[in-house]
Amino acid sequence: MTTERISVDTDQDAKNNGVSGTDWEDEVKRAALVPITMRLGLIWKVSVALLSLVVLSGIAAWIYQLKHGLGSAGYNDQAFWAAYIVDVVAFIGVSYGGAVISAILRLTGQSWRAPLTRLAEGTALVTVIIGALFVFPHLGHPEQFWEILVYVNTSSPLFWDFLAIGTYVVATVVFFYLPLIPDMAIANKSLGQGGRPHQFKLYKVLSLKWMGTKRQRSLIHGAIGVIALIIVPLAVSVHSALSWAFALTSRPGWMETIFPPYFVIAALYSGTALVIIVASAFRKGYHLERFITERHLQRLSYIMVALGLVYLYLTLADFLSEGYTGISTGWIYQTVVGRYSIPFWFYVIAGELVPMVLVALKKTRNIKGITIAAVGVVIALWVKRIVIVLPPATQPLIGGQWGTYHFTAVSILVTLAGVVAIPLGLMLLFRILPVLSIDEMIQADPVGSFERISQQSLEMVRLTAPGTHANGKHPDEQESEVSK
Amino acid sequence: MKLLPMITVALLSGIGLIASMPAEASASALLTAPSVKLTVEATGQSSNSLLLRATVAPPVPGKKVTFYLKTSEFEGSGWMALGSSSSDSQGIATYSYRPTSTGIETFGSELGSLQSSASTPSATFQFRVLRDPPGFGQSVIEYPRPLGSVGSMLVKGLLSLVGLVWVVLIGSLVMVIRRVPKFASGVQPDQSEGADQ
Numbered sequence: 001m002t003t004e005r006i007s008v009d010t011d012q013d014a015k016n017n018g019v020s021g022t023d024w025e026d027e028v029k030r031a032a033l034v035p036i037t038m039r040l041g042l043i044w045k046v047s048v049a050l051l052s053l054v055v056l057s058g059i060a061a062w063i064y065q066l067k068h069g070l071g072s073a074g075y076n077d078q079a080f081w082a083a084y085i086v087d088v089v090a091f092i093g094v095s096y097g098g099a100v101i102s103a104i105l106r107l108t109g110q111s112w113r114a115p116l117t118r119l120a121e122g123t124a125l126v127t128v129i130i131g132a133l134f135v136f137p138h139l140g141h142p143e144q145f146w147e148i149l150v151y152v153n154t155s156s157p158l159f160w161d162f163l164a165i166g167t168y169v170v171a172t173v174v175f176f177y178l179p180l181i182p183d184m185a186i187a188n189k190s191l192g193q194g195g196r197p198h199q200f201k202l203y204k205v206l207s208l209k210w211m212g213t214k215r216q217r218s219l220i221h222g223a224i225g226v227i228a229l230i231i232v233p234l235a236v237s238v239h240s241a242l243s244w245a246f247a248l249t250s251r252p253g254w255m256e257t258i259f260p261p262y263f264v265i266a267a268l269y270s271g272t273a274l275v276i277i278v279a280s281a282f283r284k285g286y287h288l289e290r291f292i293t294e295r296h297l298q299r300l301s302y303i304m305v306a307l308g309l310v311y312l313y314l315t316l317a318d319f320l321s322e323g324y325t326g327i328s329t330g331w332i333y334q335t336v337v338g339r340y341s342i343p344f345w346f347y348v349i350a351g352e353l354v355p356m357v358l359v360a361l362k363k364t365r366n367i368k369g370i371t372i373a374a375v376g377v378v379i380a381l382w383v384k385r386i387v388i389v390l391p392p393a394t395q396p397l398i399g400g401q402w403g404t405y406h407f408t409a410v411s412i413l414v415t416l417a418g419v420v421a422i423p424l425g426l427m428l429l430f431r432i433l434p435v436l437s438i439d440e441m442i443q444a445d446p447v448g449s450f451e452r453i454s455q456q457s458l459e460m461v462r463l464t465a466p467g468t469h470a471n472g473k474h475p476d477e478q479e480s481e482v483s484k
Numbered sequence: 485m486k487l488l489p490m491i492t493v494a495l496l497s498g499i500g501l502i503a504s505m506p507a508e509a510s511a512s513a514l515l516t517a518p519s520v521k522l523t524v525e526a527t528g529q530s531s532n533s534l535l536l537r538a539t540v541a542p543p544v545p546g547k548k549v550t551f552y553l554k555t556s557e558f559e560g561s562g563w564m565a566l567g568s569s570s571s572d573s574q575g576i577a578t579y580s581y582r583p584t585s586t587g588i589e590t591f592g593s594e595l596g597s598l599q600s601s602a603s604t605p606s607a608t609f610q611f612r613v614l615r616d617p618p619g620f621g622q623s624v625i626e627y628p629r630p631l632g633s634v635g636s637m638l639v640k641g642l643l644s645l646v647g648l649v650w651v652v653l654i655g656s657l658v659m660v661i662r663r664v665p666k667f668a669s670g671v672q673p674d675q676s677e678g679a680d681q
Contacts, residue, residue: 154639208664215667
């Protein structure tokens with residue numbers, strides 16, 4: 001690790017490199033606000049149209065399901081929980097990762113987080129909304145949802161799920177909004193009315209007359225600190241409550257004390273991977289290479305791999321605790337060598353081994369390799385949730401006939417709609433709001449690393465013609481050399 | 485014809501039946517068919533059981549009385565036999581029963597036993613089980629729940645915790661929304677940016 005060596009005297013380095021603070025601020029503002037002001041390109045429009053089409057297809061499939069029942073999504077007497085509960089757990093899980101990563105980096109004062117926080121918090125916001133919405137297709141009669149409030153059953157984990165998820169959604173919204181306030185003032189000032197009176201008005205209202213005074217800063221930092229402190233245990237409670245929906249049933253394979261940490265770590269693992277994917281995609285798509293560097297993604301990948309190892313350990317512990325007693329091992333057999341062995345080993349290979357190798361090898365520890373590893377983790381962890389849900393659900397408690405579940409067009413379309421709603425939601429969100437946390441990047445503690453890395457990258461870009469860089473090397477390569 | 489031999493057989497059979505029974509009993513049996521009347525009473529607030537009491541009238545000792553509970557637990561609704569006991573010298577047969585749920589329960593009793601579960605007992609009685617007596621019930625149908633005695637406190641504590649989180653969340657947001665505009669005219673604006681004012 002090279003953190004110590006690259007975190008020295010960045011101001012002096014900046015001066016030596018001839019990069020003034022004003023240049024840096026201007027570049028940050030420009031990069032963050034360009035996605036808002038730019039004319040929409042054909043690729044953007046076509047992407048949004050296609051993604052919207054898939055989302056609409058999913059909504060149509062859900063309406064079809066409302067008419068024809070959950071059987072149209074492949075549900076049956078034995079597979080009473082299947083695709084949609086997997087989606088609820090997976091989507092809320094990735095949201096959790098984004099929020100907690102951002103909160104922990106804030107609480108520990110990691111200034112290198114600054115270019116990533118807006119993306120991480122935006123991802124958390126979008127995915128938690130999508131995840132919470134998956135509860136409705138999961139319910140056979142969603143019109144009865146209100147009864148959870150009218151006929152309160154405090155003995156049911158579903159009631160606590162409702163409370164925990166509802167509280168977490170509110171916390172995510174607040175956690176996203178508070179750091180946005182200074183940026184709204186900056187956007188308001190930088191963009192002016194610019195032919196967009198509605199947007200101007202929105203920024204003005206959301207900026208709360210932000211002037212950047214010391215008292216304002218003290219207030220907002222205190223509030224963000226409190227919310228960051230709350231959101232970590234809150235997110236833990238959300239996934240614990242979700243796991244209790246399984247663990248409090250008398251069903252081998254679910255009824256386990258290990259489930260709350262098992263779910264929490266899975267959420268963190270997949271959430272960190274999604275932040276890497278989103279950061280990598282926006283870095284490329286919105287030309288943020290100067291600000292989100294290879295080092296950022298490498299650091300996130302280290303966190304991801306550490307969480308992956310913990311999750312692998314918990315998976316083995318899950319098997320051990322029930323397998324050792326031998327009371328009910330049918331679901332373990334079916335998972336490891338039986339009918340669910342293919343998805344299980346897919347998780348082991350694509351969700352554990354390949355990401356570890358890609359991050360471990362210096363040759364593949366680059367943006368491309370890390371992004372591939374993260375994609376593998378997100379997909380494999382969704383598949384792993386299937387392996388957690390289906391074998392215990394379909395195992396026979398009386399008799400010897402195992403139940404079956406087959407994905408149908410309805411369940412596939414609804415799930416796919418949720419998947420594509422993430423990039424769609426983020427693209428629309430960052431069409432309105434700054435993609436980078438401008439104020440944080442300007443105000444960040446210089447005894448970090450990202451400013452130096454980014455300012456050097458900026459300097460190299462300024463000194464070279466478009467398409468080439470100083471010494472003929474990419475900024476990331478330069479940065480790697482600096483860090484060595 | 486064949487009519488005369490048939491009447492002869494019938495008379496002889498009747499004489500044989502009367503002859504085999506004690507005089508009083510046979511008279512009662514012939515004059516009044518025994519019936520059964522059912523009452524149900526709780527044996528006390530602290531008890532776990534209900535006492536089903538069937539009275540055979542006129543009083544006949546040693547009569548087998550079967551007690552039933554109407555149930556819809558199984559396919560269709562029908563009468564489930566709980567057990568039976570014999571009437572005493574006062575014609576009273578009793579049976580102790582522990583209800584498994586609260587609500588209105590319908591009990592029945594029959595001299596002997598019903599021919600099928602679809603038949604209706606000759607005496608029925610409804611009884612409202614208001615609440616599970618202390619210590620009753622759960623152990624019969626399911627395992628005792630851990631933390632059962634502190635459950636309500638736990639729920640209240642958790643709900644208070646959730647409420648506290650909401651207060652902090654909304655409170656922080658409201659505080660920022662109210663105070664940030666007030667602090668806009670602070671002594672020293674920080675280095676970088678300002679709003680449009």
